[in-house]
Amino acid sequence: MIKDRKFKEILKSHQSVPIDAEKKNQAIAFVMRKVEQTEFMPEANRKEIFFNQLHYMAKSSFLIQILITAAGMFLLAVYGGAQLQQTLLLLSSALPVLGIVSCTEIQKSFLQNMWELECACRYDLHTIISVRMILLSGANLIILTLFSVFGSYRTQTGIFRTAVYLLVPFLLMNLLFFLLLRKRNLSKYGLYTAGLAATLLFLFLSNTELQFLYERGSFAVWLVLLVAAAGFLAAAVHHFMKSLKEDTVVWSLQ
Amino acid sequence: MNDRELIRRIQSGDKSAFEELIARHYDEVYRFCCYKTGNTSLSYDLAQTTFLKLVRYMEAYVHKDKFKSYLFSIALNVCNSHFSENAKITAGRDWEAQGEVANDFTQELESRLQIRSLLEQLPEKQKDAILLRYFHDMKVKDIARVTGAKIPTVKTRLRQGIRRMNQLISKEAQS
Numbered sequence: 154m155i156k157d158r159k160f161k162e163i164l165k166s167h168q169s170v171p172i173d174a175e176k177k178n179q180a181i182a183f184v185m186r187k188v189e190q191t192e193f194m195p196e197a198n199r200k201e202i203f204f205n206q207l208h209y210m211a212k213s214s215f216l217i218q219i220l221i222t223a224a225g226m227f228l229l230a231v232y233g234g235a236q237l238q239q240t241l242l243l244l245s246s247a248l249p250v251l252g253i254v255s256c257t258e259i260q261k262s263f264l265q266n267m268w269e270l271e272c273a274c275r276y277d278l279h280t281i282i283s284v285r286m287i288l289l290s291g292a293n294l295i296i297l298t299l300f301s302v303f304g305s306y307r308t309q310t311g312i313f314r315t316a317v318y319l320l321v322p323f324l325l326m327n328l329l330f331f332l333l334l335r336k337r338n339l340s341k342y343g344l345y346t347a348g349l350a351a352t353l354l355f356l357f358l359s360n361t362e363l364q365f366l367y368e369r370g371s372f373a374v375w376l377v378l379l380v381a382a383a384g385f386l387a388a389a390v391h392h393f394m395k396s397l398k399e400d401t402v403v404w405s406l407q
Numbered sequence: 408m409n410d411r412e413l414i415r416r417i418q419s420g421d422k423s424a425f426e427e428l429i430a431r432h433y434d435e436v437y438r439f440c441c442y443k444t445g446n447t448s449l450s451y452d453l454a455q456t457t458f459l460k461l462v463r464y465m466e467a468y469v470h471k472d473k474f475k476s477y478l479f480s481i482a483l484n485v486c487n488s489h490f491s492e493n494a495k496i497t498a499g500r501d502w503e504a505q506g507e508v509a510n511d512f513t514q515e516l517e518s519r520l521q522i523r524s525l526l527e528q529l530p531e532k533q534k535d536a537i538l539l540r541y542f543h544d545m546k547v548k549d550i551a552r553v554t555g556a557k558i559p560t561v562k563t564r565l566r567q568g569i570r571r572m573n574q575l576i577s578k579e580a581q582s
Contacts, residue, residue, distance in 0.1 A: 173451075181458075184458040382427055
């Protein structure tokens with residue numbers, strides 16, 4: 154019995170096979186003729202996909218974001234004292250609903266019978282809306298962070314408590330929208346999302362008991378909720394980013 | 408320029424980079440086909456088919472790991488497809504193992520045994536694992552990707568293959 158190590162050395166030493174250079178060149182030339190007949194689509198990387206979408210996004214959506222920031226700052230500055238809770242609640246309820254604006258595009262696609270056509274495109278509507286939503290949510294997150302810092306400065310309630318007020322509903326709603334957006338049969342889900350968002354907004358604004366849910370509930374619970382929502386949203390976005398390449402592959406093979 | 412950059416150039420529309428990519432990997436793919444089939448002229452055809460398939464799949468290729476693993480998985484599928492489609496037609500074997508003889512011991516072994524015939528007696532999956540590991544110097548995890556098996560499975564195939572070849576040598580020596 155030959156020892157394994159020795160045997161492996163023997164195997165490694167028996168590996169040269171002579172190659173006919175002429176046949177090799179003929180094969181390469183043949184393959185290259187095929188290459189000449191093939192059209193390769195330029196590879197689009199993630200960064201390009203995101204930057205490209207910026208050009209197609211309505212300028213008004215960015216304008217709305219700026220206006221909301223300005224209005225929010227103004228509200229916090231004027232009513233920062235006694236009516237701070239209501240102001241924060243109004244902002245925290247209204248901001249997440251902005252996310253649904255992008256979902257209405259999907260509804261429009263169904264209503265106009267453009268669905269099949271859009272699915273056959275390189276990036277289907279779901280992907281495009283998801284990309285836009287990530288961009289808008291990123292902008293919203295900056296706004297909310299500004300609000301949190303500004304709010305905590307105005308009222309001495311502490312930056313974490315203010316952040317919980319603003320970020321928990323925002324992150325939860327964004328997570329919900331984002332996950333729903335990844336569903337292929339969104340026609341029904343889109344309506345449900347819109348209904349749910351409207352109901353939540355209505356409840357927060359009309360019910361005085363619910364308005365102080367944050368105050369009465371344990372802060373630790375809300376903190377856990379904040380971390381969980383942020384974690385799930387980050388995971389969902391990460392999953393989407395990974396699938397962005399795979400979507401391209403699926404499209405290419407169709 | 409490494410494989411990744413070449414592929415990026417190809418996917419961006421630079422077709423000339425394809426020639427460099429093929430020339431770089433042709434020898435290894437051809438050798439692999441040769442080890443698998445034992446027939447040189449058939450191996451030229453199979454190597455060519457492998458690269459034609461690569462042209463078809465290149466647009467969809469996403470560079471994650473080694474390109475060589477991806478290419479060898481195509482080559483392995485091409486060889487397996489050829490065997491399954493031509494189960495009854497067996498091309499004559501016209502290649503036998505040749506190589507630098509390391510020392511007297513291996514020379515002695517060479518005179519009594521042919522590595523090729525030893526490999527022929529192994530189950531196909533063990534043979535693939537040994538070819539990729541020792542003839543193409545691939546890591547176990549890369550072999551797992553090429554063959555679509557799990558890493559422990561590949562390790563087992565390698566171990567069993569080596570053991571089986573050793574048994575065959577002992578048997579040969581006794582006879």
